[in-house]
Amino acid sequence: MMSKNIDKVVRRTYRYFYDDGLVEMALGLLFIAVGIWLVIWNGLTADALSGLLLAIGLPLLIFGSAVFFKQLIKKLKERITYPRTGYVSYRENQPDRGRWLFIGTAALFTLLSIFLPGSFNQMSVMVGALLGVILIYMGYRVEVRRFYLIGILSIILGFGLAQLGIDEVVALGLLFTAAGVGLLVSGAITLILYLRRHPEPETIALNEGS
Amino acid sequence: MDESLQGLIDIDRTIHEPARLIIMAILSAVEEADFLYLLQATGLTRGNLSSHLTRLETAGFVSIDKSFAGKMPRTIGRLTDEGRQALATYRQQMGAVIGAD
Numbered sequence: 441m442m443s444k445n446i447d448k449v450v451r452r453t454y455r456y457f458y459d460d461g462l463v464e465m466a467l468g469l470l471f472i473a474v475g476i477w478l479v480i481w482n483g484l485t486a487d488a489l490s491g492l493l494l495a496i497g498l499p500l501l502i503f504g505s506a507v508f509f510k511q512l513i514k515k516l517k518e519r520i521t522y523p524r525t526g527y528v529s530y531r532e533n534q535p536d537r538g539r540w541l542f543i544g545t546a547a548l549f550t551l552l553s554i555f556l557p558g559s560f561n562q563m564s565v566m567v568g569a570l571l572g573v574i575l576i577y578m579g580y581r582v583e584v585r586r587f588y589l590i591g592i593l594s595i596i597l598g599f600g601l602a603q604l605g606i607d608e609v610v611a612l613g614l615l616f617t618a619a620g621v622g623l624l625v626s627g628a629i630t631l632i633l634y635l636r637r638h639p640e641p642e643t644i645a646l647n648e649g650s
Numbered sequence: 651m652d653e654s655l656q657g658l659i660d661i662d663r664t665i666h667e668p669a670r671l672i673i674m675a676i677l678s679a680v681e682e683a684d685f686l687y688l689l690q691a692t693g694l695t696r697g698n699l700s701s702h703l704t705r706l707e708t709a710g711f712v713s714i715d716k717s718f719a720g721k722m723p724r725t726i727g728r729l730t731d732e733g734r735q736a737l738a739t740y741r742q743q744m745g746a747v748i749g750a751d
Contacts, residue, residue, distance in 0.1 A: 446675045453679040526687025
């Protein structure tokens with residue numbers, strides 16, 4: 441019981457990272473960028489250049505955006521979150537299966553797009569399911585229930601888009617865009633609720649001398 | 651004496667106090683956290699939190715850094731290696747005594 445309570449405190453501390461919705465919004469924007477990229481790429485003529493654009497451009501977009509959003513989230517948290525509910529810095533080297541699940545999925549998707557372009561057949565089902573599993577796992581790990589909803593939405597969308605008979609890459613692009621919009625909206629609502637719960641402090645010091 | 655009961659006697663009372671245990675648990679999950687976060691997360695009063703942090707710092711389990719964020723003073727707490735080890739030992743000892751896992 442004691443050990444479970446300590447674990448609960450630890451999980452609540454991890455969950456704080458998502459309390460303001462900023463991470464979801466950034467992830468949503470990243471997904472939307474990937475979705476739009478896929479739709480644009482699909483409109484290009486099938487030649488070596490477009491293949492190269494997908495092979496190099498997509499990983500660059502994903503990792504470039506990840507670096508950019510990491511810095512942006514840090515700045516926004518310094519401005520919005522830390523003055524209201526306090527500053528926390530997480531340990532970089534702690535084991536995080538969710539992070540590896542996300543990186544693994546991104547790597548798998550990139551490799552498939554490079555080596556098996558034909559595998560885009562029913563890709564929206566597979567990617568929708570993977571996104572769903574990752575989001576549901578993240579929701580479970582940090583006890584953020586709203587991630588379950590977006591995860592289930594991704595799985596349903598993946599199946600739904602595959603049934604529409606539209607181009608598979610376009611379906612994949614729409615899946616990422618829709619999941620991104622879901623995350624963006626969820627993050628924005630979370631941020632609004634967070635700001636209402638925690639108005640900007642006027643003169644509260646960030647600490648008291650101990 | 652039974653080993654688990656001996657473990658109970660050996661339990662570190664600095665950590666055993668509930669408020670300090672919560673502070674240690676929070677700091678074990680992060681690299682560092684400031685006073686405001688600890689205040690919100692523990693629900694303690696400023697005075698109580700301050701005195702528990704001092705106690706943990708004196709025991710060598712927590713290090714405290716004071717700096718400024720702009721014009722605002724900021725106190726940042728970190729769990730030391732000794733503190734991390736002490737928390738792990740405490741959990742082990744309590745687990746052995748009451749099967750807490």
